[in-house]
Amino acid sequence: MSSQFLSKLNTIYPGSRLLTHDAGLVPYESDGLTAFREKPIAVVLPETADEVIRTVRCCFESNIPFVARGNGTSLSGGSLPVKNGIVISMNRMNRILRLDPIERLAVVEPGVINLNVTKAAAPFGLLYAPDPSSQTVCTIGGNVAFNSGGAHCLKYGMTSNHVLGLKVVLPDGSIDELGGCSLESIQPDYVGMFVGSEGLFGIALEITLRLIPKPEVYRTVMCAYRSIKAAGDAVSQIIASGLLPGAMEIMDNLSIQAAEAAVHPGYPLDAAGLLIVELEGEASQVEAEFGRLLPLIHASQPYLIKEAKDTYERQQIWKGRKSAFSAVGRLSPDFIVQDGVVPRGRLGEALEEIHRLSELHGIRVANVFHAGDGNLHPLMLYDGKQAGALHRAEQLAAEIISLCIRFGGSITGEHGVGMEKRTFLPMMYQPNDMESMHQIRREIDPKNIANPGKMLMDGEAPALTTSGMHPLEKAGVISRE
Amino acid sequence: MSSDRILEIQDIVRRSTRVHVVGSQTKTGFHQEVDGAVQISTGMLQGVVAYDPQEFVITVLSGTRVSEVVDVLAEQGQYLPFDPLLSRGQATIGGTVASNAAGPGRFRFGGIRDFLLGVRFVDGRGNCIRGGGQVVKNAAGFDYPKLMVGSQGKLGLIYELTFKVFPRPESFATMVSRFVDLNQALTCMNQIASSAMDVEAIDLIPDIGVGAGYELAIRIGGIATAIPNRLARLQKLAPDSRVMLDREDASYWLDVSSFVWAPSASMLKLPITAKVIPELEQTLSDSQVLRRYSVAGNVVWIASPQCESGWSKFGTPQVFLGCSKESIGSPRTGPFGLALKRAIDPEMKWS
Numbered sequence: 001m002s003s004q005f006l007s008k009l010n011t012i013y014p015g016s017r018l019l020t021h022d023a024g025l026v027p028y029e030s031d032g033l034t035a036f037r038e039k040p041i042a043v044v045l046p047e048t049a050d051e052v053i054r055t056v057r058c059c060f061e062s063n064i065p066f067v068a069r070g071n072g073t074s075l076s077g078g079s080l081p082v083k084n085g086i087v088i089s090m091n092r093m094n095r096i097l098r099l100d101p102i103e104r105l106a107v108v109e110p111g112v113i114n115l116n117v118t119k120a121a122a123p124f125g126l127l128y129a130p131d132p133s134s135q136t137v138c139t140i141g142g143n144v145a146f147n148s149g150g151a152h153c154l155k156y157g158m159t160s161n162h163v164l165g166l167k168v169v170l171p172d173g174s175i176d177e178l179g180g181c182s183l184e185s186i187q188p189d190y191v192g193m194f195v196g197s198e199g200l201f202g203i204a205l206e207i208t209l210r211l212i213p214k215p216e217v218y219r220t221v222m223c224a225y226r227s228i229k230a231a232g233d234a235v236s237q238i239i240a241s242g243l244l245p246g247a248m249e250i251m252d253n254l255s256i257q258a259a260e261a262a263v264h265p266g267y268p269l270d271a272a273g274l275l276i277v278e279l280e281g282e283a284s285q286v287e288a289e290f291g292r293l294l295p296l297i298h299a300s301q302p303y304l305i306k307e308a309k310d311t312y313e314r315q316q317i318w319k320g321r322k323s324a325f326s327a328v329g330r331l332s333p334d335f336i337v338q339d340g341v342v343p344r345g346r347l348g349e350a351l352e353e354i355h356r357l358s359e360l361h362g363i364r365v366a367n368v369f370h371a372g373d374g375n376l377h378p379l380m381l382y383d384g385k386q387a388g389a390l391h392r393a394e395q396l397a398a399e400i401i402s403l404c405i406r407f408g409g410s411i412t413g414e415h416g417v418g419m420e421k422r423t424f425l426p427m428m429y430q431p432n433d434m435e436s437m438h439q440i441r442r443e444i445d446p447k448n449i450a451n452p453g454k455m456l457m458d459g460e461a462p463a464l465t466t467s468g469m470h471p472l473e474k475a476g477v478i479s480r481e
Numbered sequence: 482m483s484s485d486r487i488l489e490i491q492d493i494v495r496r497s498t499r500v501h502v503v504g505s506q507t508k509t510g511f512h513q514e515v516d517g518a519v520q521i522s523t524g525m526l527q528g529v530v531a532y533d534p535q536e537f538v539i540t541v542l543s544g545t546r547v548s549e550v551v552d553v554l555a556e557q558g559q560y561l562p563f564d565p566l567l568s569r570g571q572a573t574i575g576g577t578v579a580s581n582a583a584g585p586g587r588f589r590f591g592g593i594r595d596f597l598l599g600v601r602f603v604d605g606r607g608n609c610i611r612g613g614g615q616v617v618k619n620a621a622g623f624d625y626p627k628l629m630v631g632s633q634g635k636l637g638l639i640y641e642l643t644f645k646v647f648p649r650p651e652s653f654a655t656m657v658s659r660f661v662d663l664n665q666a667l668t669c670m671n672q673i674a675s676s677a678m679d680v681e682a683i684d685l686i687p688d689i690g691v692g693a694g695y696e697l698a699i700r701i702g703g704i705a706t707a708i709p710n711r712l713a714r715l716q717k718l719a720p721d722s723r724v725m726l727d728r729e730d731a732s733y734w735l736d737v738s739s740f741v742w743a744p745s746a747s748m749l750k751l752p753i754t755a756k757v758i759p760e761l762e763q764t765l766s767d768s769q770v771l772r773r774y775s776v777a778g779n780v781v782w783i784a785s786p787q788c789e790s791g792w793s794k795f796g797t798p799q800v801f802l803g804c805s806k807e808s809i810g811s812p813r814t815g816p817f818g819l820a821l822k823r824a825i826d827p828e829m830k831w832s
Contacts, residue, residue: 102671157591161591170816176816184776185581185752186799187812188631188821191627193627196624197623214677239537242558282703285707288704341617342616344537345536373618410619410620417621432609440821443824444817
């Protein structure tokens with residue numbers, strides 16, 4: 001079966017773009033969630049949409065599962081190979097097909113790197129809003145599959161809110177065009193349904209992205225507190241005042257220490273909690289907002305307030321924040337990061353509970369989070385070589401996820417369910433809701449070949465292994481936010 | 482009481498071969514007589530289920546009037562940034578979502594799809610399904626809330642909705658500029674829409690008649706003390722203009738989203754992009770039909786009882802108010818949409 005299938009693939013790809021030998025397959029065994037590994041039977045490197053379509057049709061005819069993969073930065077194991085399946089590597093489909101400054105949109109292939117869209121739009125004063133921490137390396141195709149977030153979601157939304165149209169190949173090889181170029185629509189929002197489906201609905205071949213004008217000015221302020229609760233209270237006061245900052249981020253002491261050691265952003269090392277607030281928009285409006293923000297911040301009694309005086313200082317503040325996870329990762333051979341969400345008003349309670357659980361399990365936890373939208377990022381540090389350490393870290397992770405559900409939040413704010421949290425999805429939804437999702441998957445993918453086993457529990461799970469950082473992470477290219 | 486009503490609805494769906502949901506029937510273009518269908522109203526599903534202003538989240542039952550939701554939010558200085566259409570009358574929040582009825586103000590922060598966080602609905606099997614969540618950020622499971630936007634009751638009866646809401650700007654102002662020439666008006670519209678000036682709404686309104694020109698209406702919102710400065714900046718780009726503040730501003734936009742500008746007419750909605758406006762205007766200006774380009778040229782509202790053949794290349798419009806559908810048809814549903822319908826409503830009960 002396998003050799004017949006491979007010879008079919010051979011009719012689509014030259015040998016240089018069809019990898020079947022161990023040495024070629026190893027880099028694709030894992031993604032940003034390094035605790036899982038699985039070797040695919042082959043990796044193909046399509047250069048055109050037509051090749052992707054033919055590959056999917058070939059898989060459909062032969063009942064071979066497939067997973068599309070960009071640069072493998074998924075933190076939920078979303079692009080982990082499926083057993084006895086192939087990986088369709090989308091990296092070579094990395095063209096920006098059209099960028100229209102008047103319509104403010106870009107039509108891109110899925111292998112385009114997130115930050116490259118903003119770079120291409122910059123000469124026109126435009127940008128692509130979703131900014132996951134891995135934006136220098138993660139691809140738009142992966143962002144679409146997992147509805148990636150970033151630091152600016154409260155005001156601007158997630159990936160889904162910036163995708164206008166999609167050309168897709170469904171798991172049975174049929175083609176569909178969803179949405180279009182307009183912000184408005186008269187059909188059900190099929191684009192919104194496809195985004196975040198974690199590869200279960202097929203592969204996006206062309207993606208129409210909305211671009212927005214680059215804010216005229218930014219005002220970024222960093223405040224250091226003696227307790228993390230005080231930082232959280234400041235966020236509540238800012239929200240209650242009617243201001244709508246573009247970003248509000250909090251880091252705890254462990255994260256501050258690590259970030260400072262790694263990239264020297266000038267963070268105060270003795271702070272228990274660091275709050276970053278950023279306003280952005282039209283100059284006179286932002287100045288007026290800043291005039292309201294400052295008294296609120298003073299009233300929250302930070303022991304240090306630092307305003308970014310220029311672009312360089314702003315970038316320094318953000319550099320520390322965005323590098324926090326890879327920096328904390330250096331403190332420990334292994335780590336697990338999660339991205340559960342709690343109602344903003346219960347952040348303080350959630351952090352106290354995480355602290356308690358951390359002590360109970362003897363696992364150190366660093367916290368960095370998007371405070372504006374209640375999106376936690378607890379980073380659990382462990383040494384995989386110690387007997388039982390992985391198990392304890394996983395147990396802690398499970399308890400933190402349960403806490404998010406109990407508090408009325410979500411098991412994932414931006415990383416997706418993937419392999420990692422698929423056992424938790426049924427805790428967040430009722431049996432009817434889960435059954436409906438399965439019914440949808442069965443209609444769209446009757447042979448269960450499109451990234452099976454992710455999000456929904458119906459595939460074979462590869463065994464958990466202990467392993468260190470992702471190679472790209474070691475190189476400091478990506479980070480786990 | 483609402484839970485009893487939902488049980489009753491589930492029972493009706495299970496017993497019937499065809500079912501049809503209605504709210505207050507304000508969007509008359511969506512009315513249809515379906516042979517043998519049992520009509521189910523959301524009228525009994527009223528009220529705010531949960532609202533915590535600190536969380537920027539509100540959950541309401543689908544039969545609640547939009548005006549009630551708007552009032553509840555306004556008491557806390559918040560609003561629905563997608564700017565619901567027909568918000569002053571009987572229109573329900575469920576109907577607003579099902580018909581994707583966002584107004585001109587959706588230009589600033591996004592449409593209904595961008596603010597709907599969670600839904601509960603009764604599917605074609607009579608099951609209650611919950612999708613999405615109650616927090617402002619969530620990436621778990623399929624995104625049913627988005628699928629329900631514009632679903633027109635054909636995927637089920639939405640009974641509960643959770644929205645993200647924002648603090649309402651404390652002050653608004655609108656500048657209306659006159660242009661003789663379409664190209665000048667479009668250049669100004671595109672320049673402002675692509676600029677770093679934060680604008681709430683941009684509408685382009687063609688005059689009707691011989692030698693008619695164009696009006697460009699631009700609304701800004703924010704802190705009151707910053708408004709004069711921002712208006713002055715806009716006026717440099719569009720010199721022949723007048724300004725509306727406070728009540729005048731508010732009543733102007735309420736009239737727009739209540740379609741007061743096209744009384745007793747039928748209303749077609751056609752999603753477009755700004756690029757097609759010159760060509761579309763050649764067709765429309767001849768027919769002297771009332772029309773309004775909204776959301777910086779992303780949609781045109783056409784006060785016409787029928788779709789002229791000349792427009793067909795711009796897409797199939799949707800009948801929003803009045804007139805019969807037969808002459809217009811509906812957009813093609815592809816294999817993805819058909820598979821979703823089969824999964825959610827396998828016996829094709831919802832119509």
